[in-house]
Structures are given as C-alpha cells and as structure tokens.
Amino acid sequence: MTQKLHLSDPYMTQFEATITATRLREGRAALVLDRTAFYPEGGGQPADHGTVGGAPVVDVVEVDGEILHVLGTGDGPAAGSRVACAVDWARRFDHMQQHHGQHLLSAAFQRLRGAATTSFHLGMETCTIDLDQPPARLPREALSAAEAEANRLVWADLPVEAREHTPEELAALPLRKDATKGARIVLVGGAGDVVDASPCGGTHPRRTGEVGAIAVLRAQKWGAGTRVEFACGGRVLALLHQAEERLSRASAVLRCAPPELAVAVGKLSEEGQARRKELERLLVALAAVEADRLVGCRPAGAPVAVRLEGSLGSPAGLKAVAQALAARGRIALVGGVEEDRAHLCFARARGPGVHLGELLRESAETLGGKGGGAPELAQGSGPDAVRLDEALAAAASRAGVE
Numbered sequence: 001m002t003q004k005l006h007l008s009d010p011y012m013t014q015f016e017a018t019i020t021a022t023r024l025r026e027g028r029a030a031l032v033l034d035r036t037a038f039y040p041e042g043g044g045q046p047a048d049h050g051t052v053g054g055a056p057v058v059d060v061v062e063v064d065g066e067i068l069h070v071l072g073t074g075d076g077p078a079a080g081s082r083v084a085c086a087v088d089w090a091r092r093f094d095h096m097q098q099h100h101g102q103h104l105l106s107a108a109f110q111r112l113r114g115a116a117t118t119s120f121h122l123g124m125e126t127c128t129i130d131l132d133q134p135p136a137r138l139p140r141e142a143l144s145a146a147e148a149e150a151n152r153l154v155w156a157d158l159p160v161e162a163r164e165h166t167p168e169e170l171a172a173l174p175l176r177k178d179a180t181k182g183a184r185i186v187l188v189g190g191a192g193d194v195v196d197a198s199p200c201g202g203t204h205p206r207r208t209g210e211v212g213a214i215a216v217l218r219a220q221k222w223g224a225g226t227r228v229e230f231a232c233g234g235r236v237l238a239l240l241h242q243a244e245e246r247l248s249r250a251s252a253v254l255r256c257a258p259p260e261l262a263v264a265v266g267k268l269s270e271e272g273q274a275r276r277k278e279l280e281r282l283l284v285a286l287a288a289v290e291a292d293r294l295v296g297c298r299p300a301g302a303p304v305a306v307r308l309e310g311s312l313g314s315p316a317g318l319k320a321v322a323q324a325l326a327a328r329g330r331i332a333l334v335g336g337v338e339e340d341r342a343h344l345c346f347a348r349a350r351g352p353g354v355h356l357g358e359l360l361r362e363s364a365e366t367l368g369g370k371g372g373g374a375p376e377l378a379q380g381s382g383p384d385a386v387r388l389d390e391a392l393a394a395a396a397s398r399a400g401v402e
C-alpha cells in the first residue's frame, strides 16, 4: 500500500521513494512507489505531473488500490530503485486553487440558495459545478451573490484543515454532504467557527486566501439543474488577459475603443443586413433585365436553356433569372459555375407541362451530383462542371419534345 504523502502535506514537491513494482498502463510504463506525493486523478481533480527518477510522469491513476505513475516515455527506473521524485508545483497549485475555490463556491450556493452541488469538473481553462436547482431559481443576481460570498471567504483568509475524522467528530460537524467515501473532511474556518465542512480526498491550501479570487463566468441549464462555469486564482488573471487581448484585436479591426465595441458591432450587423437586402433587390432587377434580353433573342414558346456568368451564375442568380423567365411564360433551364461546381435551376409557369423536378434530377446526374424539386421549380448541382453545356443541351431537347 503506497503511503499518500500529499494527504498530510499538499505542499510537498520533492521526496524520495522506492519503486516497488512496474506495470503497463495503456501501452505505457507505470511505476508503483512505496510512498508518493503525486495526486492520482479523482473527485474532479486531475492527476499531478512531474518526474520519478528523472522520468516524466504524465498521468497518475489509482487502480485497485494501487497508485500508478504513468510515464510519458521509456521504461523508467527498475523496481527496487531508490529515486528522487518531483511534483510539478505550478500545475498542482493551480489545481489546489480551483478545487478549494470550488468548495467555497459550492458552500456559498448552498448557504445563500439551498442549492447543492452534485458534481465538479476541473477543466483545462475553466471549471464547472452542477447544482440541483434550475436556472430559473439561479438568476444573474444569485450567481453574483454566491460569487461575492465565495470571494468574501477567500479574502477573510480563513484557516483550512483537511484530515481524517473519528465517527464522534463527524457527528458533530455541519457536513455539506454525506461522508460516503471516507472520513477525510476539509474544514474551512477555525475550531468552533466552521464555515464549511465537506468530505474530500483532494489537495487543499492552508488558508482560503491562497485561492486568490473566484470568478463565476456563466451558467446554463444542465438536466434538471444548472451548470455553473467558473475559474479561480491564476486562471482569473489568464482569462482577463485573454479577454483583453481579444477585445483589443476586435477594437483594432473595427477602429473603435473597447468600450464602444458593442455599439460598433451592432451597427455593423445592421449595415450588413441592409446590404444583403439591397443586394437581393439588385439581383432580382438584374435578372429581370437578363430575362428580357434572353426572351427577345429566342423564338416564342421555345425553352430558354442557357449558361449564365458572373453574379447571375450563382445559385441565387440562377433562381432569380429562372423565375423571371417563368414569369414571362418560358421554360427556363439555366446553369452556372461557382467555385468549380456546376449549379442548375429549372423553372416554368404553373400548370400542366414537363416535370422539371424529374428533368433536373437527370441533368444533375450528368454533372455527377444531385437535385430535384417540384414540377414548376427545381434546383441542383454537381462537381463535373465541364459537362454543364452538355447537361443543359440534353435538358433543352427533352423539354422541347415533351
């Protein structure tokens, strides 16, 4: 049984240990030690990284009561070796800030809103807790109040104690959740002044102040409850710098000061929408002119099969021209090429006549693609753009015969 040094001293980063066994874990060498300060993944807290006898540890897992130190490369030192071990403190301290921040935030939600935490996840950039109450009962003000309360506990710099408790001690504690997995309790606040008591096997700082700050970022519906996303300590700074960087880049592009971004983006969006509408109107006007020109140079009643270029050769342009031709009583069989792909649009006036949906399906097959639609209007496309003229000619002869 490996002695877990991190449970009594979460600040231990250097230690010596003897390798008692070597294992294989998902194709990688894994070492078992007689004692370890490496935290194995569990309770929402990821595993520590570091080195054992100079070999890089990339994962630590507890399997059937054995703590496996999984190596990134190589076999590492042999069983029986006495080795120097080092825990990656930056990673561990970040996990301690996030995990203890979670305890304080969960305690705040419990105390202020009676919302219990059902699970915790410590992610790469942010963390989440799932609360047993729906978002409707946790509006923005409730999130802000819990954030403020959690930070009050941080800045009060209260003592934190994490240790095993006797059944008698347990019975006297105001536990936030049942101690189902053991009697190790993380206590916040001094003796007789317990602010939070929660069963936990994680690594926690000596004082709440080490968490630094807790920022609640957002909340969303999660099953019947709410998922709250947050970040603590150094991550709050990292997120602030990241947000600042993004705002600066956006401000530079829009040539405005960051506080004016929302107004500038709103204006830009409105302008974009107005331009899209104007573009549609112009396309329809251009299509009408083109339809008049095409009708004028063809015998009355004959289908108009033609390849269109430029804006009118796009799917939207083809549809506008085809509908304009149909409005002039013609069978329209138009095609165009956009980004190396051939597009088709067939249209005619309502009433009896050739089924353009079926006709287009055949034409699209010639182009190696798919398409279809109603008897009076059909669209499709295919990758064999070089066969567009052939497909249009075949459709024209079919439409003229039927």
Ligand SMILES: [Zn+2]
Binding pocket: 043, 099, 103, 199, 200, 201, 202
């Ligand atoms: Zn915990």
